[in-house]
Amino acid sequence: MRLFLINFSALLCGAILTLSFSPIGIASLAFVSLVGFFYLIAQEKTIKKQLWLGYCYGVGFFSTSISWVYVSIYAFSQSIFLSISLTTIFILFLSTFFLIFGYCFGKLNNKHLSYRLLILPVCWFLLELLRTYLFTGFPWVLLGYSQTHTIFSAFAPVGSVFLVGFIVCFMSLCLTEILLNLRHFKTVISMLLLITLCFISALGFRQIKWTHSDGIDKTVTIIQGNYIQDQKWDPSMLQTIIDHYYKITRNNPADLVFWPENAIPTFKPFIEPFLAQINDLGKNQESAILVGTVALNHKDQYFNSAFVYGLGSGYYHKRHLVPFGEYYPFSYFLEPFMAYFNIPMSSFTKGAKVQPLLNMNGVSIALFICYEIAYPSEVRAQLQNADLITVISDDAWFGDSLAPWQHEEISQMRAIETGRFVIQATNNGVTSIINPKGQTIVSLPRNKQAVLKGNIEAIQGNTPWMKYGLLPILFLSLLFIVITLFIGLKNTIFTSTKI
Secondary structure (H helix, E strand, O other): OHHHHHHHHHHHHHHHHHOOOOOOOOOHHHHHHHHHHHHHHHHOOOHHHHHHHHHHHHHHHHHHHOOHHHHHHHHHHOOHHHHHHHHHHHHHHHOHHHHHHHHHHHHHOOOOHHHHHHHHHHHHHHHHHHHHHHHHOOOOOOHHHHHOOOHHHHHHHHHHHHHHHHHHHHHHHHHHHHHHOOOOHHHHHHHHHHHHHHHHHHHHHHOOOOOEEEEEEEEEEEEEOOOOHHHHOOHHHHHHHHHHHHHHHHHOOOOEEEOOOOOOOOEHHHHHHHHHHHHHHHHHOOOEEEEEEEEEOOOOOEEEEEEEEEOEEOEEEOOOOOEOOOEOOOHHHHHHHHHHHOOOOOOOOOOOOOOOOEEEOOEEEEEEEHHHHHOHHHHHHHHOOOOEEEEEEOHHHHOOOOHHHHHHHHHHHHHHHHOOOEEEEEOOOOOEEEOOOOOEEEEOOOOOOEEEEEEEEEEEOOOHHHHHOOHHHHHHHHHHHHHHHHHHHHHHHHHHHHO
16 A cells, blocks of 8 residues: 555656646646655665656656647547557656656665765756657656746756756755755755755846847737648648638738748649749738748658748758658658558658758748757757747647647747747747747737737847857756765765774
């Protein structure tokens, strides 16, 4: 019975962490979740049990936070059995990252508390970094996103979402040590001082204005087409979709006009006369219009792309494709199986790693398509001092799940990290304009055909994250390790002298 209750508690703690992310967004629950998790592991004496608790925590977290994976797979396959099976496998795989963390905690559990306090945040950071890149990566619901709207987001311009997660983990460990050492006055005071230091540091960073407006104010129109997948990829609907976007663009002129990912769901060479009309419309209305469609080259390679028309120039080919959705890893073995999903245009070619910025009516724009925005370092590489970040997406694949809101939260964190406005143009929501503080200043209701109008400012300047990337958090991690080694050496010398 005790074993069941402990395992269930770990599952529950993992599920509670999900509530700290959008759309629920109770940021303090991230600390409640982690402290509960750390306390449970600290009470166990064997590595085996600590491993298992870590795994249970991961299952509780991922089975609630990324349950939308089931929705996406079912939209492709229409098979409940297949959708449940693949989603379960994915959750069980991701949970191994917390199993590893449980192992690290267990190995340090019987050592001086400074070991846990200083090494475990480093472990957390390295595991999140690994999750971001291993097997193309899945950097969704990283811990730092839970603090997008709190004072601790002030660490993001310095070291990105990874540093925010590092600090949250560190503070949660301090709180755990307070619970474990309530009778030790010095320990409790020391932990409170460390927590206070984190607050003071956040307050200090919050006062710094890393970037600034160049004084150029631009009007923006974002068109939310809201064509569900069965409609969007039906050839008989193509003319209806084309007419809709043309009419809405003509009736809602702005300096910058944005259409969502694959707004026109066909190959670009097939619609060149229509695109010429869009180009003329943009010039006549003094607008720059970003059109999402599918590029096709002479080698019969096609790209998930967007092109600028009217007063502007440039194009972008999506570089980070969705495995199994936009391309098949190990295609020789898996393509016959994946054909069962009947995914439209699922053999895209990757764009270049770093591509020229788009020029839209005098504003330089770094464009990202769909979940590319979830990769902090890739966003940093593509940004190249752009004035504005734009994300175009079709989140209809996620249905009415948590994913569209989590996607917007990711964009909000990119805004904070870079100190720039972010335009999020989606097919069915969440469509929004986000300011450099990560606040959504205007948005559209989901699952409706609608037009979003607003204003943005071109932003200049670089945050430390843009200048130095991961170096600040790597330096902090190294510092924590050096301090731990020093404490260990000091304790060894003291023990030897005492003997």
